[in-house]
Amino acid sequence: MDDLMRKLEESAAYVRSLAGTDPIEIGMILGSGLGELANEVENAVVVPYHDIPHFPVSTVPGHAGRLVIGRLRGRRVLVMQGRFHFYEGYSMETVVFPVRVMRLLGIVNLLVTNAAGCVNTAWNPGDLMIISDHIKLIADNPLRGANPAQLGERFFDMGSAYPEALRKIARECGRKLGITLREGVYQLFTGPSFETPAEVRFARVCGADAVGMSTVPEVIAARHAGMKVLGISCLTNMAAGILDQALNHAEVLETGERVKATFVALVKEITQAWPI
Numbered sequence: 001m002d003d004l005m006r007k008l009e010e011s012a013a014y015v016r017s018l019a020g021t022d023p024i025e026i027g028m029i030l031g032s033g034l035g036e037l038a039n040e041v042e043n044a045v046v047v048p049y050h051d052i053p054h055f056p057v058s059t060v061p062g063h064a065g066r067l068v069i070g071r072l073r074g075r076r077v078l079v080m081q082g083r084f085h086f087y088e089g090y091s092m093e094t095v096v097f098p099v100r101v102m103r104l105l106g107i108v109n110l111l112v113t114n115a116a117g118c119v120n121t122a123w124n125p126g127d128l129m130i131i132s133d134h135i136k137l138i139a140d141n142p143l144r145g146a147n148p149a150q151l152g153e154r155f156f157d158m159g160s161a162y163p164e165a166l167r168k169i170a171r172e173c174g175r176k177l178g179i180t181l182r183e184g185v186y187q188l189f190t191g192p193s194f195e196t197p198a199e200v201r202f203a204r205v206c207g208a209d210a211v212g213m214s215t216v217p218e219v220i221a222a223r224h225a226g227m228k229v230l231g232i233s234c235l236t237n238m239a240a241g242i243l244d245q246a247l248n249h250a251e252v253l254e255t256g257e258r259v260k261a262t263f264v265a266l267v268k269e270i271t272q273a274w275p276i
Contacts, residue, residue, distance in 0.1 A: 004093070005148055005150060007054040008104055009104060010054060011101045011104075015052060015067065015069075015105060018047055022076060023106055024076050024077065024102075025076050025077065025109060025276050026076075026109045026110070027102040027107040027110045029098075029099075029111070029112045030081055030083070031083065031115045031214060032115040032236075032249070032252050033236070033253040033256020033260075034260070036260040037079065037267055038064070038066075041069075041070040041072050042071045042072070045068075045070060046069075047066060047067040047068075049066060050065070056090055060085065073269075073271045075272065075274065075276070077271065078107060083218070085192075085214055086140070086190050087190055092217050093142055093144075095217045099221045099222050100221060100225065103151065103225040109228050110218075110227045110230075111230050111232070111267065111270070112222075113231070113232045114215045115234050116129070116212035116235055116236065117194070117195065117211045117237055118237065118238050119200055119208050119210055120182070120184060120209040121242060123182055124235070126234075126235065127180070127182050128179065128181055128182065128232055128233070128235070129182040129184055129233040129234075130231070130232060131185070131186045131215070131230075135185060135186070135187040135203075137187075137188075137206075142217040142221050143220060156224055158223055161220075162229055166228060169230075176269065177266060181266075186210050186212060186233055187203045187210070187211050188213070188215070189212070189213060190213060194240055195211050195240050196240055196241070197241025198241075199211075200242065203239070230270070234255065235255075237252065
């Protein structure tokens with residue numbers, strides 16, 4: 001535990017040395033194909049992950065692997081242009097390492113985004129979904145093991161992991177921009193294989209509207225650290241078995257490219273409206 005805190009503090013100190021001491025109001029994690037938003041950040045300080053002490057490195061296409069720190073719609077933001085996944089071989093603790101660094105930097109607001117498979121048959125690829133809740137049935141947990149008291153209490157509530165107040169703001173921003181937003185439950189699968197048709201049917205029975213391979217560990221760590229979280233999924237494809245077609249990562253990136261203007265406009269609007 002002491003070694004973990006040492007590494008977190010050294011990572012945070014390095015980022016702070018480049019970004020300065022002005023408060024960062026919102027942290028953002030951009031999923032596959034959604035990294036375009038980082039190019040909208042003004043007066044940006046760009047920090048490659050491989051330069052940050054103890055930071056993991058992105059290995060997935062569509063993840064640039066850098067922090068972008070600057071201003072978006074007048075708010076000071078720290079944007080992760082690419083994230084880390086359990087399926088890359090990282091431990092759950094390593095997957096959430098950047099979220100904990102954000103918290104040591106004083107960040108209390110977190111926007112998480114992802115590319116997800118659509119389980120709800122009434123929706124379509126390219127839709128954006130506000131995450132209202134999540135399902136994690138896999139055994140591992142990013143907080144398994146010793147608990148760093150500096151980061152949060154051992155046991156904590158996940159009933160308000162995605163606060164209604166923030167979801168309401170997202171809905172209002174969508175209406176203002178004329179964007180139809182879905183709202184539903186995201187279920188975590190570990191990947192890297194896409195889900196089977198039977199697993200997708202199981203997810204639907206469980207109450208999931210979308211499935212994916214990220215986000216949930218980060219949200220758990222963020223809530224542990226007392227952060228306020230808003231989650232948005234880009235539904236890049238219909239999940240396995242719904243349509244008679246094979247799934248591939250190229251489709252994920254292509255859909256992200258197709259909806260990037262809508263996604264960027266929405267996140268910028270939410271950033272401006274976020275209560276600080």
